Amino acid sequence: MKTITTLFIFCLFLSCSSKSDDGTQTENTSARFDLTAVKVTNASGDAPVKGDEITITMTVKNTGSSSGTVAISPKLSSSRFGDYHNVALDAVEGTLQAGETTQLTLTVGPFFKDAIKEKHYALGSGEYFFEAFELNGADDKEFEGRIFQVATSNRVLVPVIYDPTYFSKVNYNGSMKTYLEQAFTRKIELYNEGNYTEFEGGLDEMMDIEHLFYTIPTGNVSAYDAEGGLCEKAIALGGDALGLTKDWEGPVGTQGNNHGFDYLMAITPDSFGGVACGWIDVQVTGVFDFDLSIDRSQILIIHETSHLLGSPHCDQYDVEGYVMCGGEKHRKYIDHGIFVYYQRSRDMMSNKFD
Ligand SMILES: [Zn+2]
Structure with missing residues (x-):
C-alpha cells in the first residue's frame, strides 16, 4: 500500500510539472510537431510560373x-537572386489532436514582404528552396519537398515608387x-503603311506581356538625397x-540583385515629362503641368x-504623332484618346525579362 501511494504521489508530481504557477494547465507541453x-x-494546383500567387501546403x-496549436512559418530562399535568403513568410496556425496529421496552407506572392525585415520581394522565375520552417519558434529542417521551381512567363514584375x-x-x-494597369491595358493601335491594327488590351497585348505592379508610396524621387540625375536618385x-543591400541594378533585364523584380518605375508629380535609363533598368515619369490630363500623363508612362x-x-523616321514621337498629336489620340504606335518602333521592342 505504501508503494502504491508513493507511486501515485510521484505520478502526480510528474503531471504537475506542466502546470504553471497559478495552477492552470499550460498548452502544448506535451504536443510535439513535426513537418514531414x-x-x-x-x-490551379499546377507548378507555379513567374507572377503566380503560390500556395505552400505543409504536412x-x-x-x-x-492536442496543441502549432504556428508555422516558412523561410524562403532563392538560388537565383541575391539577398534572398531565409525570407520569413507569414505564419499560419493549426490545432492538432495527439497523433493527428494535417495539412496547413499559406498563400503568398507574387509580391511579399519579409515578416521581420523591411524587405520586399517578387517571385521571379528560377529555383527556390526552404531553408527551414519555424514551428512554434524552433526550426524544422527535415522534410520532403525542400526545392521548387518557378518557370518563366510573360509577366513583368515592376516595383513602383511614387x-x-x-x-x-x-x-x-x-x-x-489601378492607374498603371489602366495605362498599360488601354486600347492602342499600331500603324503600318496605311493600316491600323487594334489592340484592345493595350501595350501589354501588343507586346504579349503582362505587367504586375507592386506599388510603394515614397517621397518625391527628385528630392531624394543621392548623387546624379533623376534615374540615379530613383535607383537609390x-x-x-x-x-x-545597395542601389537598384541594371542594365535592362531581370538582374540578380533586385529581389526578383524586373524593372524599376518611379512616378513623380514634377513637370518634366519622363526619362528612361536602360543601363540602370529604370524609368522615371512625371507630368506636364500644361496638360495634366490622364491621357497625356499615361502616354508619358x-x-x-x-x-x-528597346x-x-x-x-528619326520623319514621322510624328506616334507614342515614341509626339503621340499626343495623332488624330486618334485627340478624338478618342487612343495611343498609336509606329510599326518601326514596335519592331525595336521586345520583352527583356525572364
Ligand atoms: Zn522619349
Whole structure:
C-alpha cells in the first residue's frame, strides 16, 4: 500500500510539472510537431510560373501525447537572386489532436514582404528552396519537398515608387496599381503603311506581356538625397524602399540583385515629362503641368517603358504623332484618346525579362 501511494504521489508530481504557477494547465507541453512534407503549387494546383500567387501546403504531424496549436512559418530562399535568403513568410496556425496529421496552407506572392525585415520581394522565375520552417519558434529542417521551381512567363514584375501627391495633380481617385494597369491595358493601335491594327488590351497585348505592379508610396524621387540625375536618385530610393543591400541594378533585364523584380518605375508629380535609363533598368515619369490630363500623363508612362523595351524616338523616321514621337498629336489620340504606335518602333521592342 505504501508503494502504491508513493507511486501515485510521484505520478502526480510528474503531471504537475506542466502546470504553471497559478495552477492552470499550460498548452502544448506535451504536443510535439513535426513537418514531414511541403508542396508548392499555383492557384490551379499546377507548378507555379513567374507572377503566380503560390500556395505552400505543409504536412504537419502532432507526435506528442496531447492536442496543441502549432504556428508555422516558412523561410524562403532563392538560388537565383541575391539577398534572398531565409525570407520569413507569414505564419499560419493549426490545432492538432495527439497523433493527428494535417495539412496547413499559406498563400503568398507574387509580391511579399519579409515578416521581420523591411524587405520586399517578387517571385521571379528560377529555383527556390526552404531553408527551414519555424514551428512554434524552433526550426524544422527535415522534410520532403525542400526545392521548387518557378518557370518563366510573360509577366513583368515592376516595383513602383511614387509620390502620392501625383494624383492630386492628375486628378485621379484610384490606386497607383489601378492607374498603371489602366495605362498599360488601354486600347492602342499600331500603324503600318496605311493600316491600323487594334489592340484592345493595350501595350501589354501588343507586346504579349503582362505587367504586375507592386506599388510603394515614397517621397518625391527628385528630392531624394543621392548623387546624379533623376534615374540615379530613383535607383537609390528604389533600393532603399525595397530593402536591397545597395542601389537598384541594371542594365535592362531581370538582374540578380533586385529581389526578383524586373524593372524599376518611379512616378513623380514634377513637370518634366519622363526619362528612361536602360543601363540602370529604370524609368522615371512625371507630368506636364500644361496638360495634366490622364491621357497625356499615361502616354508619358508607356513612352518611357517603351524606351526600356528597346524603342528609340520615331521622329528619326520623319514621322510624328506616334507614342515614341509626339503621340499626343495623332488624330486618334485627340478624338478618342487612343495611343498609336509606329510599326518601326514596335519592331525595336521586345520583352527583356525572364
Ligand atoms: Zn522619349
